[in-house]
Amino acid sequence: MKLQMPKGAADIIERLEENGFQAYAVGGCVRDSILGKVPQDWDITTSARPEQVKAVFPRTIDTGIQHGTVTVMVEGTGYEVTTYRIDGEYVDGRHPRSVEFTPDLLEDLKRRDFTINAMAYSDREGLVDAFDGREDLKKGIVRCVGDPVCRFTEDALRILRAVRFSAQLGFSIEKDTRQAAQTLAANLSKVSRERVQVELTKLLLSDHPEKIRLVYDMGLAPYITEGFCQARERCLVNLDRLSKTAPEKHVRWAAFLRFEKPELAAGILRDLKMDNDTIDKVKTLIFAAKEKLRPEKPEIRRVMSRLSSKLYQDLLDIWEIYGREEERERLRQIRRLSEQIIEDGDCICLKNLAVSGKDLIEAGRKPGPELGKTLNYLFQLVLDHPEYNTKEYLMKAVGDER
Numbered sequence: 001m002k003l004q005m006p007k008g009a010a011d012i013i014e015r016l017e018e019n020g021f022q023a024y025a026v027g028g029c030v031r032d033s034i035l036g037k038v039p040q041d042w043d044i045t046t047s048a049r050p051e052q053v054k055a056v057f058p059r060t061i062d063t064g065i066q067h068g069t070v071t072v073m074v075e076g077t078g079y080e081v082t083t084y085r086i087d088g089e090y091v092d093g094r095h096p097r098s099v100e101f102t103p104d105l106l107e108d109l110k111r112r113d114f115t116i117n118a119m120a121y122s123d124r125e126g127l128v129d130a131f132d133g134r135e136d137l138k139k140g141i142v143r144c145v146g147d148p149v150c151r152f153t154e155d156a157l158r159i160l161r162a163v164r165f166s167a168q169l170g171f172s173i174e175k176d177t178r179q180a181a182q183t184l185a186a187n188l189s190k191v192s193r194e195r196v197q198v199e200l201t202k203l204l205l206s207d208h209p210e211k212i213r214l215v216y217d218m219g220l221a222p223y224i225t226e227g228f229c230q231a232r233e234r235c236l237v238n239l240d241r242l243s244k245t246a247p248e249k250h251v252r253w254a255a256f257l258r259f260e261k262p263e264l265a266a267g268i269l270r271d272l273k274m275d276n277d278t279i280d281k282v283k284t285l286i287f288a289a290k291e292k293l294r295p296e297k298p299e300i301r302r303v304m305s306r307l308s309s310k311l312y313q314d315l316l317d318i319w320e321i322y323g324r325e326e327e328r329e330r331l332r333q334i335r336r337l338s339e340q341i342i343e344d345g346d347c348i349c350l351k352n353l354a355v356s357g358k359d360l361i362e363a364g365r366k367p368g369p370e371l372g373k374t375l376n377y378l379f380q381l382v383l384d385h386p387e388y389n390t391k392e393y394l395m396k397a398v399g400d401e402r
Contacts, residue, residue, distance in 0.1 A: 003033040003121050008074035009042040012057070012081060013122055019056050021048040022105060023081075024120035024128065031116045034137055035169070044072075044081045045120060047103050053081050067099050084108035087154070106130055110145055113158045114165065114177075118145050140171045148180035156187035159220065160199040167203045167211035181218060188223035196224060197272035204252040210239040212256070227268040234259035244321045250281035251314050254289070258318065262287040281311060288315050295333035301341060301383045304348045312338070346386040350379050355394040363395060374398060 005013075009025055016023035023046040029039035046053065050070050054060045059073040068083035086100045086107050102108065105120060105128065112118040115133035127134065131145050142165045144151040144158075152159050159181045166173050173181070188196065203212055213236055215221050221229040235256055245255045253274075257265040266283040288307060293299055304312050316338065320331050347353060355378060357371055365371055381397060382389045388397070 001034075001127055002123065003030065003127075005121075005123070006042060006077075008077050009044060009079055010123065011074060012044055012072055012079055015056055016044075016046050016048055016053070016081075017122075017124060019048070019052075021046055021052065023048070024105065024122045024125070026109075026120045027112070027117050030119045030121045030127070031133070031137065033121075034119075034134060042079055044079055045084060045105070045108055046081055047084055047105070048081075049083050049101055053083075068101060085111070087111050112145055113151055113155070113161060115143050115145055116165070116169075136174075140169070141174045142166050142169075142171050142177060143174035144177045144180070148177045149184065152180050152184045152187065156184065157191045157195055157199065159185065159188060160191075160196060160203075160215075163211065163214045163218070163220070164199050164203045164206070166214065167206040167208040170208050173214070178218065181220070185218065185220045185223055188220060192273075193225065193271060194273040197269075197274055200224070200272070201249050201253070204242070204256060205247050205249060207243060209242040209252060209256070212242075213239055225268060225271040227264065227271055231257065231260055231264075231268065238322065241321050245317060246314065248314075250278045250285070251318070253278065254282045254285035254314070255318055255322070257282065258286055258289055258322065260286065262290075284311060285315055285318065289318055293334060295330055295337055297337055297341060297346075298384045300334060300337055301346060301348050301386070304338065304341065305350075305379075305383060309342075344386070347379075347382045347389045350375065352389075353379055353382060353394070354389045354391045355398075359391065359395070360398065363398070365398075 003025070005025060013023040013025065023044055025042055026045040027043050029042045032039040048056070050062075050065045050068055053070045053072065057072045061071040061073065061078065063069050063071045063080065064082075068085050070081050071078040072081050084102045084105055084107065086102050109118045109120060109128070109130055115131040115136045117133070118131050119133045120128040136143050142162050162173050162177060162181055165171065200212070200215070203209065215224065216232050216236065221232060237259065242252060242255055245251050253269065254265075257268065260268070262283045265286050266279050269279045269282060284307065288303060291303065293303060303315075307315065316331070316335055320328075320335075323331050341348065353375065355375075357367075357375060360371055360374060361367060365374065378394050378397060381394075388394065
C-alpha cells in the first residue's frame with residue numbers, strides 16, 4: 001500500500017536513505033493515514049543517531065536529544081526524527097531510566113504501546129507491520145504490543161491512553177489488554193494529574209465521549225481523583241448526549257459535570273490541574289445551567305449580562321441537548337427572545353451603559369464603592385427597561401435615587 005505523505009516528511013526520509021540510513025514515518029500518522037484521516041503530525045524514526053541526523057540537515061532543534069529526538073525544520077514546519085531505541089528499566093511506572101539506541105527497527109517498534117501505533121512506512125519499503133496493527137484497525141480493537149501487563153507496568157498512562165484511543169477511534173479494547181488495565185489500575189496513582197487530565201480531556205473531545213464510562217467500569221476512577229470517582233452516579237446520566245455538545249473542552253467538561261455543584265466541579269478540575277480559564281468557564285456554565293430561566297426578556301438579559309456571548313450560546317446548547325421534551329418549547333422561546341435582544345442592541349454589558357463613572361463624578365458623585373453601586377443600580381434598571389438607556393434618563397434616575 002502507498003500512503004500520501006507531506007513533501008517535508010517524504011524529503012526527510014529520502015535524504016536519510018540517500019545518506020545510508022533507514023527511515024520511516026511511524027506511529028499515529030501511519031495509523032491515521034490507513035484509516036483515511038489527515039494526520040496532525042508526521043513523526044519519523046531512523047537508524048541514524050541524533051548527531052548523524054544533525055549532520056544531514058541544515059536546520060535542526062535538539063528537542064529531546066537525550067532520548068534520540070531531533071526536530072528537523074523544513075520550510076517552517078518541524079518534523080520529529082527519533083533514533084531507533086530500546087527503553088531501559090522503567091523505575092517510576094512512567095519513564096525509562098535510560099534509552100539505548102539500536103540499528104533494528106523491530107526493536108524500536110516492539111517497545112511501543114499499541115499495535116495500531118506500532119506500524120512504520122516508507123515509500124521504498126511500504127508498510128512495516130510486525131504486530132498486525134493493520135488487522136486490528138480492521139477489527140476495531142485497541143491491543144497492546146506483546147504482553148499488556150509489561151506495557152502497562154512500564155507506563156501506567158498507557159492504561160488511560162487505551163481508553164482514549166477507544167473513544168477517538170470508536171474501537172473496543174481487546175480482552176487481555178482490558179484485563180491487564182483493570183489489574184494494574186492502581187499504577188495510575190504514579191502518573192501526574194496533569195497528564196491524566198490531558199488524556200481525559202482528549203477522551204471527552206472525541207467523537208465518542210460517552211466512553212468515559214469505561215474509566216468507571218474498568219475501576220480506574222478511584223485512581224484519578226477522589227472527587228472524580230465520587231461523581232460517578234451523577235455524571236454517567238445520558239452520556240450518549242455528550243457527543244452532541246460542541247467539541248470544546250470547557251463545554252464537554254461542563255456537560256459531563258453538570259449535575260455537580262459548581263464549586264465541587266471546579267474542585268475536580270483543580271485536582272486534575274486544569275487551566276484556570278477552563279475551570280472558570282465550566283463553573284460559570286454549571287451555575288447558569290442550574291437556573292430555571294423563564295422566557296421573559298428581563299430575566300434573559302440578566303443571564304446574558306453575566307456571560308460572554310460565546311458562553312451564553314454554550315449554555316443554550318447544553319440546555320437544549322439535556323432538556324426534557326416538555327421543556328423544548330420554553331427553550332425555543334428563550335433562544336428566539338435572545339436573538340431579538342441581540343438584534344435590538346439592548347444593553348447587556350455595563351460598558352454599554354449610556355452613563356459612565358466619569359459622568360457621575362462630573363455630576364458630583366464621589367469616587368468609591370457607592371459609585372459602583374449606583375452604576376449597578378442603573379444597569380439593573382436598563383436590563384429591565386432597555387429603552388431607559390439614555391444619558392438624559394439615567395442621570396435623572398440618579399437624581400431620583402438620591
